[in-house]
Amino acid sequence: MSPEQHDNVKIAAPLIPSAISVQSVFKSFGNVAAVKDLSFEVPEGSVFGLIGPNGAGKTTTFSMLAGYLAPTRGLISVLDHDPDAVEALKGRVGVLPQDALLPPGEQVGAYVSFLAELQGMTHSAAQNAARAALAEVEGADWWNRRCGTLSHGMAKRVGLAQAFLGEPRVVLLDEPTAGLDPRVAYGVRRIIGARKGRCTLVISSHNLQELEAICDHAAILDHGSVVAHGSMAELTASSSEIRFELAAGPVPEDAVRGIEAVTTVTFDGSARELVVTFDRTAVDAEEMIRRACSVLYHHQARISSISKGRRLEQRVMELTE
Numbered sequence: 085m086s087p088e089q090h091d092n093v094k095i096a097a098p099l100i101p102s103a104i105s106v107q108s109v110f111k112s113f114g115n116v117a118a119v120k121d122l123s124f125e126v127p128e129g130s131v132f133g134l135i136g137p138n139g140a141g142k143t144t145t146f147s148m149l150a151g152y153l154a155p156t157r158g159l160i161s162v163l164d165h166d167p168d169a170v171e172a173l174k175g176r177v178g179v180l181p182q183d184a185l186l187p188p189g190e191q192v193g194a195y196v197s198f199l200a201e202l203q204g205m206t207h208s209a210a211q212n213a214a215r216a217a218l219a220e221v222e223g224a225d226w227w228n229r230r231c232g233t234l235s236h237g238m239a240k241r242v243g244l245a246q247a248f249l250g251e252p253r254v255v256l257l258d259e260p261t262a263g264l265d266p267r268v269a270y271g272v273r274r275i276i277g278a279r280k281g282r283c284t285l286v287i288s289s290h291n292l293q294e295l296e297a298i299c300d301h302a303a304i305l306d307h308g309s310v311v312a313h314g315s316m317a318e319l320t321a322s323s324s325e326i327r328f329e330l331a332a333g334p335v336p337e338d339a340v341r342g343i344e345a346v347t348t349v350t351f352d353g354s355a356r357e358l359v360v361t362f363d364r365t366a367v368d369a370e371e372m373i374r375r376a377c378s379v380l381y382h383h384q385a386r387i388s389s390i391s392k393g394r395r396l397e398q399r400v401m402e403l404t405e
């Protein structure tokens with residue numbers, strides 16, 4: 085399927101203001117078009133996932149949002165400024181690049197507080213901000229450690245601390261859990277999750293389960309273009325589609341089709357999955373589950389599991405090549 089054939093799921097204009105706006109952005113490297121006609125909005129206060137397979141354009145997009153790369157064409161605004169407006173955005177945007185390296189000979193506390201001073205803080209304010217940021221990533225005890233002695237997971241958390249310095253309004257995280265063992269990755273996810281509601285977070289990641297759990301909005305990229313964007317509920321259709329996994333036994337498809345507000349019913353015999361879509365302006369998902377369960381039980385169907393919508397992973401597989 086070519087990108088042009090994708091049903092570009094554009095959700096209605098956000099009711100909340102955008103922290104980041106990307107409009108018709110193109111980025112080429114020589115004759116390689118890394119990003120083509122990219123447009124999406126990141127609602128203020130959201131946790132926004134940048135999703136896509138290898139080569140989709142995530143890092144290029146991330147680098148443009150962070151002001152590291154200029155678009156070839158199009159408009160990006162971060163908190164109503166060009167992303168490279170260093171002075172205007174100083175202290176208001178925190179960035180964790182994917183391969184951020186710490187200076188091995190520097191002590192953690194001195195390094196993080198130096199970065200805080202670069203944001204314009206006084207020496208004592210910078211020390212306080214560095215202590216607060218390190219405490220947030222559970223690294224308060226590392227103040228006197230040399231960066232070069234930290235494990236990969238600790239270094240990633242120091243990277244997060246520098247991105248959180250001074251309560252930025254926007255935090256950009258590129259692959260924050262890549263290469264971490266599951267326990268450390270879990271800890272990093274917990275730290276990021278605790279930031280929810282305090283700022284706008286943009287997270288680029290390959291880990292779709294992680295993004296589904298943590299993000300409330302996302303853009304799915306493929307071949308340099310956005311193939312879908314919107315709230316996680318919209319992307320996974322969790323408010324308009326119910327999936328029933330049925331154990332061996334009757335599958336009363338027609339009876340389910342007859343339920344008021346049901347729009348389509350399909351049954352995948354190999355997965356034994358009954359997929360019910362419905363008019364969500366007429367009923368909510370919980371009411372549809374109640375109605376469908378009642379019909380399924382009445383016809384002696386045996387329900388193994390019920391889920392709302394598709395997994396993000398499934399949606400991404402459908403939309404990307």
Ligand SMILES: Nc1ncnc2c1ncn2[C@@H]1O[C@H](COP(=O)(O)OP(=O)(O)OP(=O)(O)O)[C@@H](O)[C@H]1O
Binds near residue numbers: 118140
């Ligand atoms: N500096 C560059 N010079 C030439 N081509 C580039 C450059 N940076 C990226 N590209 C190309 O642009 C396209 C998008 O790359 P990008 O790194 O943004 O994708 P990605 O989604 O981050 O991929 P991955 O998940 O593998 O990191 C790819 O085809 C890549 O080869």
